[in-house]
Amino acid sequence: MAGSLKKYSAAFVFTFPALLCLAIAKIDDLHPASDQTSKLSAYEITIPRQLTEREKRDAGLSPPHQDRLSYAIQLEGREHVIHLKRNEDFIPKDFVLCEIILLHFDLITTIPLYTGEDHCHFQGYVEGMDNSMVALSTCSGLRGLLQTGDTHYAIEPLESSNTFQHIVYRMEDLLQEPLACGVSDLASTMQQDDQDHAEQHSHDSMMGFLRSKRAILPQTRYVELFLVVDKDLYDVTQNETAVREQMVQLANYLDGMYNSVNIRIVLVGLEIWSKRNQINIEGGAGEVLGRFVQWREKDLLPRRRHDTAHLILKRGFGETAGMAFVSTICSRSHSGGINVYSQNILYFASIVAHELGHNLGMNHDNDRNCNCEAKACIMNAGATGATNFSSCSADDFEAMILNRGGSCLLNIPTPEEEYSPPYCGNKLVDTGEECDCGSPKECENDPCCEASTCKLKYGAQCAFGVCCKKCKFLPAATVCRAFTNECDLPEYCNGTSHICQADVFVQDGHPCHNNNSYCYNGACQSYDAQCMVLFGQNAKSAPHTCFQEVNSKGDRFGNCGSSGAGYKKCEIRNSMCGKLQCENVNSAPVFGIQPSIIQTPIGGTICWGVDFRLGSDVPDPGMVNSGTQCEAGKICMDFKCVDASILKYDCDVQMKCNGNGVCNSNKNCHCNNGWAPPDCANTGYGGSTDSGPTYDDKNTTLRDGLLVFFLVVAPLLLVAAYGFVRRNELVRRFCRKRSSQIQKSENRAQPRSASNNAAKEGVVQTTSTTAPTYVVRPSQPSPARPPPPRPAPSRPVPRTQRVHIMQ
CATH class of the missing domain: 3.40.390.10 (Collagenase (Catalytic Domain))
Incomplete structure (x- = not known):
């Protein structure tokens, strides 16, 4: 119209x-x-x-x-x-x-x-x-x-x-x-039981x-x-x-x-x-x-x-x-x-x-x-x-x-957008300023900004913003705006700015909710989701007969919009785009402004609808949201069930994003984890050219930690694990080796002991590889002092030679 x-x-x-x-x-x-x-x-x-x-x-x-x-x-x-x-x-x-x-x-x-x-x-x-x-x-x-x-x-x-x-x-x-007021008082139109369910606020x-x-x-x-x-x-x-x-x-x-x-x-x-x-x-x-x-x-x-x-x-x-x-x-x-x-x-x-x-x-x-x-x-x-x-x-x-x-x-106004010369103290970062915390009194507890100069304090990188913490930039890949639903996309800090990336979401018209709905303005629009918002988590969309019956009335509780002549009746093909109808409702809506609620029994189902009484020429939240799929390949727009092509969705994710991502609201690929923008063809860490980096390639902390782990810690752990598993065998080997060493030591000690005993009796013992050992006992006792040292022989002594040392 x-x-x-x-x-x-x-x-x-x-x-x-x-x-x-x-x-x-x-x-x-x-x-x-x-x-x-x-x-x-x-x-x-x-x-x-x-x-x-x-x-x-x-x-x-x-x-x-x-x-x-x-x-x-x-x-x-x-x-x-x-x-x-x-x-x-x-x-x-x-x-x-x-x-x-x-x-x-x-x-x-x-x-x-x-x-x-x-x-x-x-x-x-x-x-x-x-x-x-x-x-x-x-x-x-x-x-x-x-x-x-x-x-x-x-x-x-x-x-x-x-x-x-x-x-x-x-x-x-x-x-x-x-x-x-040209709009009737909401309170006077509500049923008493609706008022009993009204949310009670307690404010300081x-x-x-x-x-x-x-x-x-x-x-x-x-x-x-x-x-x-x-x-x-x-x-x-x-x-x-x-x-x-x-x-x-x-x-x-x-x-x-x-x-x-x-x-x-x-x-x-x-x-x-x-x-x-x-x-x-x-x-x-x-x-x-x-x-x-x-x-x-x-x-x-x-x-x-x-x-x-x-x-x-x-x-x-x-x-x-x-x-x-x-x-x-x-x-x-x-x-x-x-x-x-x-x-x-x-x-x-x-x-x-x-x-x-x-x-x-x-x-x-x-x-x-x-x-x-x-x-x-x-x-x-x-x-x-x-x-x-x-x-x-x-x-x-x-x-x-x-x-x-x-x-x-x-969106913080940039210095280039400022109308007049810089002015320190206006809480906006003007040309030539690095920060602006306001008046000296307001800046007393600011650890990052100098109030008198609007410059960052020594050592500070930033003074404000969601990507600034304790006067330092948050690392790249820090989530600064998380996604809220399947049609939303996250944004990340870039490591060099205090400002989060601009908000983007999945392109309008992208399928969602198991291909039963469409993304529109960053939300997956569906009847069930809207019913849950209005009536609680257990609520869901009523059968089609509820929409057809109620919205054909053309009154404040069932219509497809209004004109100067009053409310419009919904044609059958547009009935799913009029007043929202829900079932399985256990609680009344809770808003600052209380709506009127109507329950319509149809074929054994109680159809629930609401009217916020905001005037005959304006819609209210009780209407079906734009972008909601009214039938296969069609969406609600302006109270009509129209072809979804009106959203102008033109993203072929297989061709443009190689099947590894989706198109965002700027029509750029947002890649799944494991793939790199801009076309998701190569391995990477996900995200898009609009989202900010999802991986901090300048942060070597993780890399260094992994190197230390695999080159030092992991080998030690393997050795310890091997020792624990083979501990019994290692103990036996150690014990056998120790016993062998002790036996050898004892064997070496016995001849030495015998030799010492012989020396004490005045006998020198020699050995030969070919001749037996002869022991000659002296005829006289050993002298009180040791004998003089024997001069080195000029030629070797025959191995069979027996030497008798006599006093």
């Missing part, structure tokens, strides 16, 4: 749009001419004073090249000092401003945002106030947000003043129309949660945001500079809000539809959102890499001020949102932060046991102008990461 969503969820649970039920003021102008205080129930007027090291003086316009500023501002009768530093990292160097100048999209011009001038957007804190946050623009006076504890203030120049007067007010004092306070540094939040994530402004909003002023400045301020405020959950917002592009809108913005919010994400995938992404894009509209949708898909931040087809502009940029920033939060997996705080440091937090379903997140939002974001979402958020 025209305007319908082209693609839907590729994840099991979290990929669904959520409505921000906010009331918005009528939008007449980017800079309304009416009295700016008419919608404030309370405010005060103050004159900020810029501080220097030596004196306090009246503040004028900020010097264009000053990177650090301090101001004294009166807040409710008390003077507070705020410290600011230029936000150098929320706009990259290659930021592009796009303008469509031909009606048929034949030409797009890109214009640099700034040319040689330092921008005037700052962030900071309130001196002496814990958990404070400041995000200000100093382009023409001070304009922005201040948070002190649970109180949120806005400051802006007083338009009628010539003496640098400013208005300061609490965000809660900004009067708005009464909230009236948000700040305590953040201080605890759980496994997910300590690693900084970077959202590369692209903003698009529609023609109607541009036509309000027809001033591109004014629109541009508003959007840059918006990005600065967003970055300040998301700092509390360790997420940085980097504005990578802005497109102003100054000639005509590139999509049809008529119809419901869901239809416009669907058209926008389709345009983003086909047109915007090929031109500019980014993580998510948000459309800023002038026209409203009744009391709905925004809409976005949930947990789709890295999806090519669903990462986006739409936002209806509000004349108060500070208030509007809270709306966009809310919608962006949905992209990041955050659900509404309402009807959940959330802790919020203020009266309301950003993800409250109603417009509050809040600037901080609740504990539930942090939990939701962590859940998305643990469910393999948000992999693109680990």
Whole structure:
């Protein structure tokens, strides 16, 4: 159908749009001419004073090249000092401003945002106030947000003043129309027994949660945001500079809000539809959102890499001020949102932060046991102008990461992408820096980075990153991102960088689950898997008759999508692509938002389905996932059972990978263990050109250990083993040899003893080989002293000669 969503969820649970039920003021102008205080129930007027090291003086316009500023501002009768530093990292160097100048999209011009001038957007804190946050623009006076504890203030120049007067007010004092959500309250539609199964959450306070540094939040994530402004909003002023400045301020405020959950917002592009809108913005919010994400995938992404894009509209949708898909931040087809502009940029920033939060997996705080440091937090379903997140939002974001979402958020901006000159202390590694741990106080316990120079300490190789540990690169072949299922692939450290390789997975369309399913967006899509996610490990897909019977109804519990006229009945051939039907269900779904559950008995089977009540024009997680095999050779896509060729799978693993691997999402071979990339034809250690090395050829520890083992240890072990087996024989041989040696010794000792005895009696004994030995006893006793030595004979004595020695 025209305007319908082209693609839907590729994840099991979290990929669904959520409505921000906010009331918005009528939008007449980017800079309304009416009295700016008419919608404030309370405010005060103050004159900020810029501080220097030596004196306090009246503040004028900020010097264009000053990177650090301090101001004294009166807040409710008390003077507070705020410290600011230029936000150098929320706009990259290659930021592009796009303008469509031909009606048929034949030409797009890109214009640099700034040319040689330092921008005037700052962030900071309130001196002496814990958990404070400041995000200000100093382009023409001070304009922005201040948070002190649970109180949120806005400051802006007083338009009628010539003496640098400013208005300061609490965000809660900004009067708005009464909230009236267009989506019925989920709690009122749930059955009581469904509520009994609702998950109970127990949270610490948000700040305590953040201080605890759980496994997910300590690693900084970077959202590369692209903003698009529609023609109607541009036509309000027809001033591109004014629109541009508003959007840059918006990005600065967003970055300040998301700092509390360790997420940085980097504005990578802005497109102003100054000639005509590139999509049809008529119809419901869901239809416009669907058209926008389709345009983003086909047109915007090929031109500019980014993580998510948000459309800023002038026209409203009744009391709905925004809409976005949930947990789709890295999806090519669903990462986006739409936002209806509000004349108060500070208030509007809270709306966009809310919608962006949905992209990041955050659900509404309402009807959940959330802790919020203020009266309301950003993800409250109603417009509050809040600037901080609740504990539930942090939990939701962590859940998305643990469910393999948000992999693109680990891309750290490179020095070449930086917009402005290096700035030590902004927690981003700028040109000329090796690390950046933040302020000196934040760096006190950092063992790797010098806070004053943003250089690595002596002996350190790195200071951050998943491939950095204790200031050293992890060895090559260390797994830095393990595979999560058969359609996912692991990535490895390369031994020379702190950054893990880019996330890749098996190419879409590759068979999985014993050739009964297809890989799609890194997951093996199947009915059973989705049922287990919704209803627990014992749940499985219901019979086809359940899908056919329920989805032919065309109501909220059984349909193939919706249009402006209501829910669509599924044709028989598409019935497997409508509402998911499960059986063998033992527990109710457990989510932050509780769905309604329906049980339909059909032919002795209880068919279970769910409806999350997110609106008639948007899908929910109870729908069958895109990429699920609906019949042989076909998959579900846009609620239709279509040929699987739509995935454009073109990998012949036998030809391309020699039957020893699979193709990844970059269409390169990922080889099985024992084979080497790029074509898996030669022996090796597996992996691909994208995964990082699976074997560390520079690490000789294993090789040296093996050499020592086989050349030294192994021979000794063999000798010992031989000796143990032949021990009895060796003992006998040793004993025989010892006995023989003893016998010989005794035999040699006996003649010597006899000779000694003869000598003692005065007899000399000689032997001959031919003559017997004669012994002559002396006729006289032996002398008291020994005889003189016998002179050496001049010639040999005959062997038969007998010698008589007489005294």
